[in-house]
Amino acid sequence: MDWNQSYRAFVLAVAQSPRFQALLRTRGRRLVRRFVAGDTLEEALRAVDALEQGGVHAILDLLGEMVTSEEQARKFQEELIGLVRALGGRAYPRYVSLKLSQLGLDISEDLAADLLEEVLAEAQQVDCFVRIDMEDSPRIDRVLKVYRQLREAGYTRLGVVLQSYLKRSERDLESLIPLGTPVRIVKGAYREPPEVAFQDKRLVDAQFLWLCKKSLENGLHTAIATHDPVLIEEMKRWVAERGVGRECFEFQMLYGVRPGEQRRLAQEGYTVRAYVPYGTDWYPYLSRRIAERPENLWFVARSLLQG
Ligand SMILES: Cc1cc2nc3c(=O)[nH]c(=O)nc-3n(C[C@H](O)[C@H](O)[C@H](O)COP(=O)(O)OP(=O)(O)OC[C@H]3O[C@@H](n4cnc5c(N)ncnc54)[C@H](O)[C@@H]3O)c2cc1C
Numbered sequence: 036m037d038w039n040q041s042y043r044a045f046v047l048a049v050a051q052s053p054r055f056q057a058l059l060r061t062r063g064r065r066l067v068r069r070f071v072a073g074d075t076l077e078e079a080l081r082a083v084d085a086l087e088q089g090g091v092h093a094i095l096d097l098l099g100e101m102v103t104s105e106e107q108a109r110k111f112q113e114e115l116i117g118l119v120r121a122l123g124g125r126a127y128p129r130y131v132s133l134k135l136s137q138l139g140l141d142i143s144e145d146l147a148a149d150l151l152e153e154v155l156a157e158a159q160q161v162d163c164f165v166r167i168d169m170e171d172s173p174r175i176d177r178v179l180k181v182y183r184q185l186r187e188a189g190y191t192r193l194g195v196v197l198q199s200y201l202k203r204s205e206r207d208l209e210s211l212i213p214l215g216t217p218v219r220i221v222k223g224a225y226r227e228p229p230e231v232a233f234q235d236k237r238l239v240d241a242q243f244l245w246l247c248k249k250s251l252e253n254g255l256h257t258a259i260a261t262h263d264p265v266l267i268e269e270m271k272r273w274v275a276e277r278g279v280g281r282e283c284f285e286f287q288m289l290y291g292v293r294p295g296e297q298r299r300l301a302q303e304g305y306t307v308r309a310y311v312p313y314g315t316d317w318y319p320y321l322s323r324r325i326a327e328r329p330e331n332l333w334f335v336a337r338s339l340l341q342g
Contacts, residue, residue: 037236043226046322047326067317067321070290071312083127086311087127089294090298090302091308092130092309093127094132094310096132096310096311096312097118098315098316098317099134101319102141109150111137112150119157122161130163131163131164133151133166135178138150140177151181152185167193167195169196170225172201172203172232194256196218196219196220198222198224199242199245200233200242201233202233205246208246208249217255219258221260257283258286258287260286260287260310267296281305287309289309289324297309
């Protein structure tokens, strides 16, 4: 296991401690504000307006995951439908990301599929793209199954995510090619064991590039979702060399991470989207951001000291 992976495993383990959680919830507001656009949809939409002014589009993400009751899942679904309707009144491109565990996947696949279908029907009315985020490896088969079911039901403005740290992702991509699935390629943000995930960053990076290229070669719309300058430069070089049209792909990054680079890529004429999380259920999202980058831990320490 390389140092990056050990660091991530350590932070994700500490993040489960109730004492750390309590500390971050009471004293971590500054840190939350850096990565989360606000508690409410109104605050998130203000952040989106600011991004649009810099030529960067947005992916709205209502925070919330791993719900344990049908009631919670239905409440999130109601909020997601409210989000889609609110986007319908806006002039810019409409795009939402969601997690199936937010819609009750852990209770039953059918519940998640039914709730998602109602969100998709609403999204279709306002031409809103919906991306199903990818969660940890034990949920992947169920996520892809629900995706396939809704794809067969005719929802094409629907995409999934593949994680390059997972050994299975090459096979998953191959299975999605015949469906013409829009894919987002990411490195992956969860703690995964060596049996399922590469632990060496060089392999994760190599598979990231391989997945992006294979997906583009097979005509899938591809979201290249990374902040990694080496991977971004390589993809820019490769698409130019191959003559891949700029409508075939886009760059995606997270709100609060490398915002200058997001605007710079947009000025160069690439489509760029920032993933804009909002809501009060920010703890799991924030733990993954801290775990991604040792520098973020110093930011945590400073935030906790300053309150
Ligand atoms: C739009 C989007 C959607 C995502 N959706 C999912 C999902 O559905 N499922 C999932 O598991 N994961 C998802 N992720 C998270 C992803 O898996 C990674 O954990 C995350 O993007 C960090 O990896 P990285 O590719 O930026 O590379 P890293 O290896 O973390 O970073 C590579 C390099 O990028 C630069 N960099 C990174 N962070 C910063 C920073 N804060 N400031 C300056 N430079 C920085 C540095 O040069 C760093 O060395 C998503 C990420 C994005 C951008």
